[in-house]
Amino acid sequence: xxxxxxxxxxxxxxxxxxxxxxxxxxxxxxxxxxxxxxxxxxxxxxxxxxxxxxxxxxxxxxxxxxxxxxxxxxxxx
Numbered sequence: 001x002x003x004x005x006x007x008x009x010x011x012x013x014x015x016x017x018x019x020x021x022x023x024x025x026x027x028x029x030x031x032x033x034x035x036x037x038x039x040x041x042x043x044x045x046x047x048x049x050x051x052x053x054x055x056x057x058x059x060x061x062x063x064x065x066x067x068x069x070x071x072x073x074x075x076x077x
Contacts, residue, residue: 018069034068
């Protein structure tokens with residue numbers, strides 16, 4: 001997770017986002033709350049929709065209207 005070459009801004013994440021192992025996020029992008037990012041996904045564009053799953057390279061929405069990762073997996077903090 002980091003800035004894109006020549007830019008200072010790194011990705012901004014909303015609340016309760018889950019980032020799968022090996023995922024890459026870079027650039028001046030925003031990710032909405034309650035977003036799940038799949039393992040090994042490459043995210044280089046903003047996603048303003050909440051309750052979605054992003055996957056692939058480059059990442060795109062593969063599921064919508066999903067509960068956040070914590071709720072889906074019944075994890076209590």
